[in-house]
Amino acid sequence: MNKPALHCPICKKPAQEKFQPFCSKRCADIDLGRWFYEDYRIASPPQNEEEEKELLNSIKERLDPDPNVG
Numbered sequence: 765m766n767k768p769a770l771h772c773p774i775c776k777k778p779a780q781e782k783f784q785p786f787c788s789k790r791c792a793d794i795d796l797g798r799w800f801y802e803d804y805r806i807a808s809p810p811q812n813e814e815e816e817k818e819l820l821n822s823i824k825e826r827l828d829p830d831p832n833v834g
C-alpha cells in the first residue's frame with residue numbers, strides 16, 4: 765500500500781516523516797514564522813506599508829540567516 769505523497773507546503777519538496785508535512789525543520793520554522801507574523805500583525809497593526817515590510821523582513825532574517833543556502 766502506498767502512502768499519499770506529502771509535499772512541503774513551503775518549498776514543495778517531498779516531506780520528511782520526521783517533519784511532516786514539511787521537508788525540514790527550516791520549512792516548519794518558516795511556517796511557524798508566518799503564523800507568528802499574522803498574530804503579531806493582528807496584535808499590533810503596522811502604521812504603514814513600510815513598517816509592515818520591515819517587520820516581515822526582520823522575521824525572515826531570523827528564520828533564514830543565510831539567504832545563499834537553499
Ligand SMILES: [Zn+2]
Pocket residue numbers: 772773774775776777786787788791
Ligand atoms: Zn520545505
